[in-house]
Amino acid sequence: MSKPPHQSQIRTDVRRQPDRQDGRRTSLNEILDSSYVAHVSFVVDGSPRVIPTLHARAGDVLYLHGSPAAGFLRAARKGQELCVAVTQLDGLVLARSAFHHSANYRSAVIYGAATRIEDPSEKRSALDTFVDAIIPDRRSSLREMTDTDIRQTEIVSVPLDEWSVKTRTGPPSDEEEDYALPIWAGVVPLTTVHGAPEPDHHTSPDLPLPEHLKKVLG
Amino acid sequence: MSKPPHQSQIRTDVRRQPDRQDGRRTSLNEILDSSYVAHVSFVVDGSPRVIPTLHARAGDVLYLHGSPAAGFLRAARKGQELCVAVTQLDGLVLARSAFHHSANYRSAVIYGAATRIEDPSEKRSALDTFVDAIIPDRRSSLREMTDTDIRQTEIVSVPLDEWSVKTRTGPPSDEEEDYALPIWAGVVPLTTVHGAPEPDHHTSPDLPLPEHLKKVLG
Known part of the structure; x- marks a missing residue:
């Protein structure tokens, strides 16, 4: 299989266990779209930092958002590179020796500088996309975002250009x-x-569970 | 409440939403012990990296292990600092405005340089601890580790000295x-x-599910 362009960078080549590398963009999308939490790493004064945050994919970008004071958004504003990992742990793999114990997982790592979305109407639309990526169709049931809401939130996009997907599936591999x-x-x-969804005590008992939540629950 | 020593460092002070900071060591232990995956970040040529890996707490240290060729273990060998995040996502918090949507979570972040465990018998014991931290009592049911197994695995410990725990629980906080x-x-x-555990096809159907797996399943 020829190498897709996103693997042209040394850091996205999986050196160890290259059989676990999956170069398909559909695999990247599937991992990002089925996970809520991303771990975003950045560098502060030469030291590594990593924090968990929600994420949302829209086409060829990954959106991250938060308070403008959040460390990773301050790093992003300075044009610094981020490295973002999204991981699904699918199982514990129990072998006959300690050595061959492992895990089944789907793991995506994305590298890139983030672009801040500044235009208020673009920002509003990106935030709408964000909410609906977490809970499809929820956005339309909410009260409109105010200008203050939008001002108090920062949202950035990381291009899905340089990335790596690694997966393991199946039974343990023991020594023969x-x-x-x-x-x-x-x-x-x-x-x-x-x-089961837990309504807060302000939610009227007469209010039925919205369709968009029934869908999330499958 | 007076500040425990681990919060004396600027980077472990939660600047944003300080009400979410939890300074209790028992909270740190609970998050580490109930999670399988850690996200380890490190710096390579000034750029951030983050990778998922299994972890195991033993008293006042966090063990990380892998192939000696793994990037984070190479960084650790050079004495470079690591930043490790362990996160449990407990719920999606759905508010009446997009702005107040949030997540319930328990998040631990640990900072520190890792110490490589080199002495073979110490290493054997640390690896035993690692297996039993993932699946209690599994180790004793396995075939003994060989010297080759031990040579091919690297295990390092990160002291639980500098850390930060942040949690959110409860219903949404909406505008009045x-x-x-x-x-x-x-x-x-x-x-x-x-x-339900899935035995591989080499496992005899006569072999009962071991007690240590029944415990994992609750």
């Missing part, structure tokens, strides 16, 4: 001579589930 | 005038669940 040992080996699957 | 709006607001809880 270990397979005959009477040791239970296999996979314990892990999934994230949505619980 | 928004509470009366006929909009469903509240929390959609999120939890990670263990599925």
